[in-house]
Amino acid sequence: MRKTKVVMITSYFDRNGVTSQVMNYATNLNKNKFQVSIAAGEPYDIGYEKLCQENNIELCKLPRKQKNVYAYYRTIYSFLKKKKPDIVHVHGSSALITVELLVAMLAGVPVRVSHSHNTICSHPLLHKTLKPLLKVVSNCYLACGELAGKWMYGDGAFKIIPNAFETNAFVLNSETRLSIRKKLGVSDNLVIGHIGKFNYQKNQNYLIRAFEKLSHKDGKAILLLVGNGPDLAEIKNQAQHTTCADRIVFWGETANPESLYSAIDIFALPSRFEGLPVVLLEAQISGLPCIVSDKVTREVDFGDIIWKSIEDNPQIWADTILSMGQRTEEQRKQYCLKHAKQIAQYDIQESAKKVENIYERQLQKKKKLL
Numbered sequence: 250m251r252k253t254k255v256v257m258i259t260s261y262f263d264r265n266g267v268t269s270q271v272m273n274y275a276t277n278l279n280k281n282k283f284q285v286s287i288a289a290g291e292p293y294d295i296g297y298e299k300l301c302q303e304n305n306i307e308l309c310k311l312p313r314k315q316k317n318v319y320a321y322y323r324t325i326y327s328f329l330k331k332k333k334p335d336i337v338h339v340h341g342s343s344a345l346i347t348v349e350l351l352v353a354m355l356a357g358v359p360v361r362v363s364h365s366h367n368t369i370c371s372h373p374l375l376h377k378t379l380k381p382l383l384k385v386v387s388n389c390y391l392a393c394g395e396l397a398g399k400w401m402y403g404d405g406a407f408k409i410i411p412n413a414f415e416t417n418a419f420v421l422n423s424e425t426r427l428s429i430r431k432k433l434g435v436s437d438n439l440v441i442g443h444i445g446k447f448n449y450q451k452n453q454n455y456l457i458r459a460f461e462k463l464s465h466k467d468g469k470a471i472l473l474l475v476g477n478g479p480d481l482a483e484i485k486n487q488a489q490h491t492t493c494a495d496r497i498v499f500w501g502e503t504a505n506p507e508s509l510y511s512a513i514d515i516f517a518l519p520s521r522f523e524g525l526p527v528v529l530l531e532a533q534i535s536g537l538p539c540i541v542s543d544k545v546t547r548e549v550d551f552g553d554i555i556w557k558s559i560e561d562n563p564q565i566w567a568d569t570i571l572s573m574g575q576r577t578e579e580q581r582k583q584y585c586l587k588h589a590k591q592i593a594q595y596d597i598q599e600s601a602k603k604v605e606n607i608y609e610r611q612l613q614k615k616k617k618l619l
Contacts, residue, residue, distance in 0.1 A: 252284040253608065254334040256358075258325065258349050260314055260341065262289035262297055264477070264502060265446055266527055267340050267366045270393070270412050272297055274338075276304045277601035283608070288328055290314050290321060296504045307332075322352050329356035336360040336608055339387075342367035342524070344379035344401060350386035360611040363387040364410075365401035367524035368546070389611050394525040394548045408607065411548075412525045413600035416592050418507040419534040421581045429512035433498060439470040441570060442513030442537075444506050444528045445520075447478030452519045452542070454480075455559055455566075457488055457497065459519075462567035464493035475509055477502040510535035514575045519559050519566070520545055529554075530595050533588070536581025538573045540566065551588045 255278070259271050268289070275285045287301065288309040301308045309328045312320040329337065329352070337353040339346045339362065346363055353361050363383055370376050380403065383390070390407040392398030398407040430436065441460065445451040453474060460472040474484070474497065481499075488497040503509065506528075510516075516532035516539045523529075523545045532539050533551045543556045555573065557566055576584065585592070593599065 250281075253282060253336065253612065254284050254286070254332060255336045255338060255608065256286045256288055256309075256329060256332060256334040258288045258337060258339045258346075258353075260290045261292065262287075262308075262310075263292045263294050264297075264504075266412070266524070267342070268294070268297065269414070269527065270366065271340055272300060273414055273597045274601060274604055275306055276300065277597050279601075279605060280305075282605065286328075286332060286334070288325055322348060325349060326352050326356050329353055329358060334358055335612060336362060338362040338364060340364045340366060343370035343372065343376040344383055345370070345372065345375060347379040347382045347386055350383070354386050359615045360389065360608070361387050362389040362391060362607075362611070363401070365392040365397040365407075365524070366412075367522070368396045368400045369522040388614075389607065391607070394546055396546045396548070397524040410600055410603055410607075411595055412527045412530070413595050413597040414527060414531070416534055416596045419510055419531045420585055421535050421578060422508070422511045423578055425508045426511040426578070429508055433471060433473070433512065435469075435471055439467060439575065440473055440512060440514045441470065441517055442473045442475070442509065442515070442532075443517050443519075444475040444509065444531075445518070446476050447474075447481040447484050449480065450521055450523075451476075451478075452521050452559060453484050454487055455519045455563060456517055457484065457491065459517075459563035459566035459570070460497065461491045461493050462564045463570055464491075464496060466567070466571060470496065472497045473500060473509070473513060474498065475500040475503060475506065506531065507535075510537060513537060515540065515570055515573055517566075517570070518542060518545060521559065525549060534585055534592055536576060536584040538576060540570055540573065551591050553584075 257271050286307040290311040291313040311324050314321040337358045339349045350361050390402050391410050392407050393412045488494055516537040518541045520542050529549050540555045542559045
């Protein structure tokens with residue numbers, strides 16, 4: 250049986266939320282039905298490249314868009330003409346994906362899927378200008394959540410496919426918790442954790458200010474920051490100039506964040522904006538109490554998240570964290586069981602099936618038009 254050819258396109262291939270979703274879908278679609286390729290721009294994550302090789306996924310490395318925009322789109326066009334895919338699935342955070350979809354249309358790709366992953370971008374005027382053209386170049390509209398969909402498509406129809414992953418991997422593991430906390434040199438210390446790219450969006454500088462306030466009342470608490478990114482050096486410098494620098498741990502980037510959630514006691518996400526943050530889902534599945542910026546969509550709330558404004562004095566976050574209390578290991582496991590139905594909707598196996606069904610329906614529509 251002939252396999253359906255799918256090319257997924259994303260502007261970057263480093264460790265970020267969009268790329269993780271691209272990889273989750275690419276590696277979990279039915280390999281007997283779909284042949285998946287990925288076209289992605291710099292920078293490239295070595296772990297993701299290896300995963301592509303292991304799953305027989307062809308990776309087309311695109312030139313960095315900011316350096317040579319013509320070469321970036323020309324390479325996409327050439328790759329699509331060579332592969333002759335049935336479907337192109339473009340992932341992004343703004344209507345700038347209209348250009349990739351236009352290239353796919355010019356290359357003769359019959360099914361062109363747009364997929365919105367955020368609620369803000371760095372070029373709002375261009376986004377607003379290009380939004381109406383999505384109706385011309387795309388024939389299937391997806392979003393990770395309600396707000397991300399409205400951001401990309403306005404009042405137009407779209408289908409929500411929540412960000413998904415291997416949910417079982419994030420259930421609390423007692424042995425892992427003990428092992429990681431031993432590496433951190435902590436026993437009964439309160440560990441506040443944050444996992445994310447170090448950039449303007451994630452707002453780690455606010456969290457450090459809040460933790461410094463907190464440390465005046467809890468001299469043993471630890472702040473665990475996990476990730477990499479363009480603002481890492483700046484954030485490290487900020488941390489070094491606090492009165493609690495020795496209790497702020499920069500773990501670095503990790504391909505296996507699931508183990509770290511087990512070691513954390515409270516998860517903090519002070520983001521300035523988000524699409525549908527997978528880290529917040531992962532933290533809740535691990536049974537963690539969470540304090541989150543009110544700029545984040547509430548679609549991800551299992552019902553117990555504490556929402557706080559990042560316009561507030563960081564002291565408010567500090568006091569709130571101290572008042573939240575830690576859950577026992579048993580309480581965390583019970584929390585996960587209690588929310589099993591909510592967790593199931595973020596399972597990658599189920600989401601992959603939804604995407605497969607969407608692909609097949611779109612192909613059937615195209616066949617009827619021929």
